[in-house]
Amino acid sequence: MAHDEIVDHYSALARTALAGQRITDGGFGPACYDDTAALPDGAVLASLGCGNPVAVADLRAGETVLDLGSGGGIDVLLSARRVGPHGTVFGLDASPAMVDLARRNAEQAGTSNVRFLHGTIEAIPLPGHAVDVVISNCVINLSDDKAAVLAEAFRVLRPGGRFGVSDVVTAQVLDEQARQRAEQRIGCVAGSLTVQEYRDLLAAAGFIAVTITLTADHGDGVHSAIVQAVKPAIGPGLEIRPMREGDAEQVLAIYQAGLDTGQASFETTAPSWDAFTASRLPHLRYVAVDVDSGEVLGWVAAAAVSARPVYAGVVEHSIYVHPGCQAHGIGRALLSAFIAAAEDAGVWTIQSGVFGENTASLSLHQALGFRVVGTRERVGRHHGVWRDVMLIERRSAVIGA
Ligand SMILES: C[S@@+](CC[C@H](N)C(=O)[O-])C[C@H]1O[C@@H](n2cnc3c(N)ncnc32)[C@H](O)[C@@H]1O
Structure with missing residues (x-):
């Protein structure tokens, strides 16, 4: 799918959620979470991720976090609790309707240390060195310029900042038939990187300490994964x-x-x-x-x-x-x-x-x-x-x- 089609697709889902109906997109979503007790139903039911990046992000009080493709805002709201009143969590999404939905969910949750931005993850509307942690949930696989996304994530992170996302990856390059079968079952597989491609792109962007942990097997070599990396701290150089x-x-x-x-x-x-x-x-x-x-x-x-x-x-x-x-x-x-x-x-x-x-x-x-x-x-x-x-x-x- 081209970028505009993707945005239209998620905007339609957001409008459905804004109208109070449950949405689903390829079988992922709230099942990935066990810590949503105090979140509004609207945020939980609008969850379209393929994992729980917040669970592994080791967020600390006072940190600044950016969620790439924040959708209805579930990971932003969960992060906001962890960073506390002195921290800030940004959610970025290309769909204006998703941004509206996320703002409504934040309002219902009574959360004030969050800001939802409209824009693309390929050109993040934040200055360099602005955030401690970049998270994302089932979004980077949708981008048609993943090198740009990772370069932008690197740019906005502070030295020593952490990158920790849930995403869909493939163990090896899928043949066309396997890709189509998987796409029918779980959607958003079409643009997935192989584990090795992800590693190579992260390294090319400047990240170090890359780990990719497969968390769920969707068949045909398609997996949910937690991808973690670090922007190097300023060294003696x-x-x-x-x-x-x-x-x-x-x-x-x-x-x-x-x-x-x-x-x-x-x-x-x-x-x-x-x-x-x-x-x-x-x-x-x-x-x-x-x-x-x-x-x-x-x-x-x-x-x-x-x-x-x-x-x-x-x-x-x-x-x-x-x-x-x-x-x-x-x-x-x-x-x-x-x-x-x-x-x-x-x-x-x-x-x-x-x-x-x-x-x-x-x-x-x-x-x-x-x-x-x-x-x-x-x-x-x-x-x-x-x-x-x-x-x-x-x-x-x-x-x-
Ligand atoms: C599968 S949903 C995941 C939403 C959210 N992360 C979650 O876990 O519920 C993908 C989200 O990414 C957004 N998105 C897709 N491509 C994007 C891009 N290039 N830039 C910014 N947002 C994008 C969509 O509008 C949608 O809200």
Whole structure:
């Protein structure tokens, strides 16, 4: 089935469920669960999965989860319970009617830490490094571009993030007759990958620690399976190198992600590349890059504070680490390299301003020789709130000593 036919098919099922009738699609569904007690009937009866990915996902309180092809939302609601009030679960589905059904089910369940998004799993409408866990239930087999789905899952996961899905796989390539027989019995078999193809595509996307566990035998070599993999954590292979023109998109995306936290700056929108580049010194801009994936994970850059010769060795810096990649030592590696490069360039004072609430940034800077020289009290308004800015600076012990 082509993508549009698939969406029409599931939209029709969703409308039936919205009308209060039971739906079924190839024999799978609620039977895969034994933990649905407190869920609304609407969510349980609309279940069209082929397993229970939540049961094996080892979700922890506070985590962010994404369910690819969330349908009526059963796995989103089950995940929401596990991650608790400080976690968030996104459900993504290409069928607007399914999104409506899922929202209604969430409302009936009284669940507030969930968000249902309309979109495709081949182009996930979330930024990179946004989620801890990707789950899915009997959806990836339907996609006509599984490589894109797995690459997108990899992109949105944080380093060290987990991929755990239920899906239909085949033990070996099925001949046409076997495929047709299986398709008549359980549907959604047509696009299934073999176990080896799944492994190869996950590895090509960058995943490691791949395991595929067959959970139910549907005959003719067709199985339900739990597929698990991990996005590698940031290893020792972190490279700090000068920022290049080609880094523009990733640098600005990290800048925006930092601004979106509300703790980085009074600014709310990242500048254009032209504006960014015009105001920063070309020889004092660095990026931290994951050498395995080539991804930019953070950046540091400096601007001159004055055109007066007396201040020639004084710069103001900004440092941004992708919010999804913090606590991996990236900020420390970037700032250390920047300080060394600045001293090589004859800089004697590096200064900046940090919101008082940004304790992580203050600790990092203090650990590398910055001191707080004062607090500018309620110096500017940010989203309507007057905020303090701590002025920090690092006086070099070697330049102009
Ligand atoms: C077999 S149902 C599974 C629904 C749900 N995961 C469950 O376990 O009940 C497949 C779901 O995936 C959605 N879907 C299919 N292809 C998709 C795609 N390429 N992008 C996003 N959603 C898709 C369908 O609209 C449908 O809701």
